[in-house]
Amino acid sequence: MSTFEPSSSWPRRRLVGAIGGVLGLAAAGTAIGLLRQQRQVSRRAGEDVPLGSLRSTPLTVVADDGVPLHVEIDEVDPAYTTSAGKSGDRRLWSRADEAGPVTVIFVHGYCLTLDCWHFQRAAYRGLVRTVFYDQRSHGRSGRSARENATVDQLGRDLAHVIEVCAPDGPVVLVGHSMGGMTIVALAEQHPELIGEKVIGVGLISTTAGGLDTSRILIPLLPARLTGRVTGQAVAALQRGHVAVDTARRIGRVIANVATSRLAFGGEVPSSYVRFVDDMLGATPFEVVADFFPSLSSLDKFDHVEVLSRVPVSVICGTSDRITSVGHSRKLASRISGSSLLECEGAGHMAIIERHDQVSAELDQLITAATTRADTR
Secondary structure, eight states: OOOOOOOTTSOOOOOOGGGHHHHHHHHTTSHHHHHHHHTTOOTTTTTTSOTTOOOOOEEEEEOTTSOEEEEEEEOOOHHHHHHHHHHTOOGGGTTTTTTOOOEEEEEOOTTOOGGGGHHHHHHHTTTSEEEEEOOTTSTTSOOOOGGGOSHHHHHHHHHHHHHHHSSSSOEEEEEETHHHHHHHHHHHHOGGGBTTTEEEEEEESOOSBOOOTHHHHGGGSOGGGTTSOOHHHHHHHHHTHHHHHHHHHHTHHHHHHHHHHHHOSSOOOHHHHHHHHHHHHHSOHHHHHHHHHHHHTOBOGGGOGGGGGSOEEEEEETTOSSSOHHHHHHHHHHSTTOEEEEETTOOTTHHHHTHHHHHHHHHHHHHHHHHHHHHO
């Protein structure tokens, strides 16, 4: 399998927030960028509808241990497929005749839900076949047994989602935070999928190991407990998770401040902070504690090289206080030919804080992946 080589249109680059608008215009030169322009979807897509309100008919994917996973699929609007066909550019539906359309699967992070992809969902709705799902024990998915609350199990869950939701066509995988770790676990378990079934990967605000998990806990614990929590303390708190959840609710104002500081790099609309805090607050602390050991011990940097077979975008905020920018730089250095986008001043929730830049980068990733698949 040949390694994806960067071309002049796929450079490794460091982009600052001030040129986000320019990036959005540049993305209009890609296949999906042109389609988004045709539909008059601006780089502010999603801001005209309530956060987390986008929905489609749900379906259930049952994991190998019986946990039901809540999944939603946004299909391509036939009107745009026809339009693309008339214009002679069908790259977004490469291999459609013999296999099926390209599907982009979005994998969310720790203590979030599929709703965190609100802006990306709005940007691609109707234009690309997209799959969103709640990870086990999160959102509307079923609760996992503690022994299966691991990154490795999340990788197996993703394999099942691919098998059920995109059985016939190629897929592009996009993961944020723990979702990126999920993709790395899948690549370790099923390297044969990379370059065959999986034709592109987006890794956002994530890592493959060396995570300082104490940083994650600040917005998830009562204020009086933050700053002195260890792995042993988390295990102890797990036994009193009901009391912890009550304390979190009582300390909501403090929690909002912590969420703002930890999730975002700068000033953002208060609605963004509430949106993220609602997802964090809805995750029972018992779930937080269940996954904690697996995140703390994660060590998979030796397994990311296989991703060099396909176009990869590594995206991060330079002010990420949870998975610092060094994690993304290390990932990019280990994945030959990958593109590194650093969003200057953005925090861990760059998918919300800098959604315009993120979607523009994903435009280029999807186009590069589907174009490369067409030429194989």
